[in-house]
Amino acid sequence: MTPADAGKATLDPSPGSVAAQGSSAATDASETHEKPVRPMRADARRNYDKILATARIVFTERGTDSSLDEIAKRAGVGPGTLYRHFPTRAALVDALMQDWTDRVAADADAAIATGQPAREMLLGWFEHFIDHITLHRGAASKICAAMDDPASPMYRKCRVMGDANRRVIEHLDARGELRTGVDPANVMRLVSGVASVADTSHAELDVRPMLEVVVDGIVRA
Amino acid sequence: MTPADAGKATLDPSPGSVAAQGSSAATDASETHEKPVRPMRADARRNYDKILATARIVFTERGTDSSLDEIAKRAGVGPGTLYRHFPTRAALVDALMQDWTDRVAADADAAIATGQPAREMLLGWFEHFIDHITLHRGAASKICAAMDDPASPMYRKCRVMGDANRRVIEHLDARGELRTGVDPANVMRLVSGVASVADTSHAELDVRPMLEVVVDGIVRA
């Protein structure tokens, strides 16, 4: 669509890798037998990128439930092309998620690096996390659903975010600042739940008070 | 889009009362001018009931996102009839909610009556609450959305449930067992969020651990 994105090219989902269309979970068969993974054809890559750039815009404007055909149209490709690259909506959201999973992981480490007391650290981390996953309306609840569904294309990236969270929790736990028996996975669900509520809610509600309750339920009394 | 928001007509099949479609959500203009609320015609009431009964079955079987046309078909009425009685899906869910709002309110009072310590009482109450609002798949997140949206047909009943929750919280607060500054509305959102996560999740996950965190965040340390 706009000439801008053609040039900037939000390329390369992962460094040096070629976009693989089969989101099969078993893809790292790197040792047994290398698939003859040939690089994407030039036009394919061009369309892939155009679709992704357009999706980012449309999802930001109207949320992750926007019409996919419209995204295709605005990207200047046929519906068939969109569905070939992204067989499901989740696959498309997933491709977009790449950006933030990186940032989320970085945020977690940054939070740990601050060395703040548990309460402040958690509050900060949770707020950043929520900011990221509510970037596109509707994304938070999709993440909630994917988190415990290995069949979802987004499952992998949910794990990355889950790992980031686990690092923070375990760090604080090692410092002895948490209650006993805090399960990182549950914390993750809880915080995503808060994100989801905030995202779905018609009112612009502040997540802070809810997060405070969660944090108080986690830190050692 | 649709003139959905114009819809009101939350019919109230409460015992003995006759459904009145004119009753706008905004005003009980009961004093200025009585609407000539005439009783529903026999065939109308018959269909209304049939639709509701069918919806209860279908929503239980396949969740609250099932096709409305299918409900109409299975109820043996035309789509037009369904949409006349229930202009939006929310209106239909709302009508079904009547059952549980009553039960939820009763549960809250029962919880208070037990006189248990805060932790047990809250845990019990929250679990009952979640059991009710996750009866039909998809309902929990709709309730989350309606809770802070006065325009939703379900808003009224969300308030009833919110009031029930407030009673429990305030009771415990009066007993001095809660932290200072606990906001019932936020607790409600949080617990509904947990319900929503559990409901959306593909895995059958236990809400207990999450509720424990919330409860620990609420009760006095």
Next chain:
DNA sequence: CCACAATACGGAGACAGTCTCCGTTTCCGC
């Protein structure tokens, strides 16, 4: 008990979104 206005019915069909199939076009290695 009948006529007839008000009320409700129901289904055809407009509309929107998802997703696929397959004839056509584009790319890239030779």
Next chain:
DNA sequence: GCGGAAACGGAGACTGTCTCCGTATTGTGG
């Protein structure tokens, strides 16, 4: 350049939402 593999794109099948309006039902006043 040429040829086959890879990718395109759009017509259209399908599903679900929601409306319009001719027809049927109801219950009331004569």
